[in-house]
Amino acid sequence: MKLEDERIRIVHTGDNHLDPYFPRLGAKQMERRMDFWRSFKEVVEFALRTKPHLFLVSGDLFDRVDPRNPPRAQVIKCFRAMDEKGIRSFLIGGNHDTPRSMEEGSSPLNEIDATGYSTLLWEGEAETFNVGETEICVSGISYDFTLSESDDPLSRVKIPTEGDFNVFMAHYPLRGIEHPMLRNEPRIGFDKIPDDLNYLALGHVHSSFFRRMGDSRYLACPGSTERRSFNEESDEKKGFFYLEFSGDGKLIEKRFVEVSTRPIKTLRIKARGNVDLNSEVIGRARELSNEELLLRVIVSGRVSLDTLGRYRRDEIIRELSEMFFAVQVNDEGLEYEGGEVNFSPGPDFSPLSSFREYVEEGISSCENDEEREVLRKVLEIGIKYLEEEGAW
Structure with a gap:
């Protein structure tokens, strides 16, 4: 042949x-x-x-x-x-x-x-x-x-x-x-x-x-x-x-x-002013309700201090957990009208920023040039792989 x-x-x-x-x-x-x-x-x-x-x-x-x-x-x-x-x-x-x-x-x-x-x-x-x-x-x-x-x-x-x-x-x-x-x-x-x-x-x-x-x-x-x-x-x-x-x-x-895969989706919510942020996030997410869906909610925007005081990430996750396969909430982009707010680490703290902060602290306190260069390399490689895995 x-x-x-x-x-x-x-x-x-x-x-x-x-x-x-x-x-x-x-x-x-x-x-x-x-x-x-x-x-x-x-x-x-x-x-x-x-x-x-x-x-x-x-x-x-x-x-x-x-x-x-x-x-x-x-x-x-x-x-x-x-x-x-x-x-x-x-x-x-x-x-x-x-x-x-x-x-x-x-x-x-x-x-x-x-x-x-x-x-x-x-x-x-x-x-x-x-x-x-x-x-x-x-x-x-x-x-x-x-x-x-x-x-x-x-x-x-x-x-x-x-x-x-x-x-x-x-x-x-x-x-x-x-x-x-x-x-x-x-x-x-x-x-x-x-x-x-x-x-x-x-x-x-x-x-x-x-x-x-x-x-x-x-x-x-x-x-x-x-x-x-x-x-x-x-x-x-x-x-x-x-x-x-x-x-x-x-x-x-x-x-x-x-091949068959699990559906995933990102819901982006831009908040403004004095709103009931928990109700807005839960209400918008409810429209996508699907027990098979892996949902990521990204909340950002400039809101009042009163709104931030009433905002509860854990409550959002708890309310939505019955509607979806799993829910992740990223609220790093949320600010109050006077500037950025740093939330204390909760169930969805940022692994990328935490890693960067930890290594940079080590670099700044290091007195040995060789060790400092090693830590810089650790930071570079670590950020690359965290980003590859989808860390924010």
């Missing part, structure tokens, strides 16, 4: 963030974790039905390096089921499930790799096999915390392209394409992508995109399979890519397959 007559079927997913940590959700945390599991299970069930040749997970399968044992066991069962169907699966580590140091131990992905049900690609390793008469070469790199924002992750690796159809996996954004939530990140330059690479399977960016780079050359990022934070509220759909290529790299079919 000629290469152009062969069909190579691929399921490409990533940023599944299994077993996330949501302490602010309290008793609802386990149910929220199940949202992430259900969306990933839909990807696996699709693969078991369609039996693709390749199942690619381009980073952050897990949300952390130390997921609980039950999710680990369930994930291994999924990869075993795919392996039994003859589906070859490949993993790379992302910035969430790759250890930053020896102290954090090994990645949970190593356990999956050790079973033989999937292959973990770490530093450019390649696996070559045949689909019919077509030789497939799959390689990839996991996230590297030693890289700086000026580094190109591909400058340290030679991408293998010995196959008839070549795939490379990476968990990085692209240089020249802005992603507001990914600041100070190493980025892949288009000039480092080999001309004979057929498919660059990306992760890390939580919104999906697909690009044609040239004749028989494509890159794609499926985005996350569940919204990790309110930064993803504008993503109407979450899912993964199902792709079919000819043996010589021509795209035959591209389909973005949607």
Whole structure:
């Protein structure tokens, strides 16, 4: 059979963030974790039905390096089921499930790799096999915390392209394409992508995109399979890519397959003057009442001192908790007519401002220049990751 007559079927997913940590959700945390599991299970069930040749997970399968044992066991069962169907699966580590140091131990992905049900690609390793008469070469790199924002992750690796159809996996954004939530990140330059690479399977960016780079050359990022934070509220759909290529790299079919996700919404309320703020917030939110909805309320504006004296954030959360899956209230933008008000920390204090204040206090009191520089780096990295997680 000629290469152009062969069909190579691929399921490409990533940023599944299994077993996330949501302490602010309290008793609802386990149910929220199940949202992430259900969306990933839909990807696996699709693969078991369609039996693709390749199942690619381009980073952050897990949300952390130390997921609980039950999710680990369930994930291994999924990869075993795919392996039994003859589906070859490949993993790379992302910035969430790759250890930053020896102290954090090994990645949970190593356990999956050790079973033989999937292959973990770490530093450019390649696996070559045949689909019919077509030789497939799959390689990839996991996230590297030693890289700086000026580094190109591909400058340290030679991408293998010995196959008839070549795939490379990476968990990085692209240089020249802005992603507001990914600041100070190493980025892949288009000039480092080999001309004979057929498919660059990306992760890390939580919104999906697909690009044609040239004749028989494509890159794609499926985005996350569940919204990790309110930064993803504008993503109407979450899912993964199902792709079919000819043996010589021509795209035959591209389909973005949607998965089920929990609805999330932000309600913005601009208050003015002397109003009953609690009643206004509760009344406006009641119009959106949905027991499945994760609601964020952002309250801002300049109001009277009397209004502020009667404002109760905990009362709002208590009143709305029966109407929604969960409610978050952010009132940092609320001011009284004489200036800004600093509320004492309550159930929804700002983690970003608290972190910044704490580290800056340490910097100002530090007498050693070297230690002061270390703390500045801690502040820079900490703010970046808090913002990435949706902290305000």
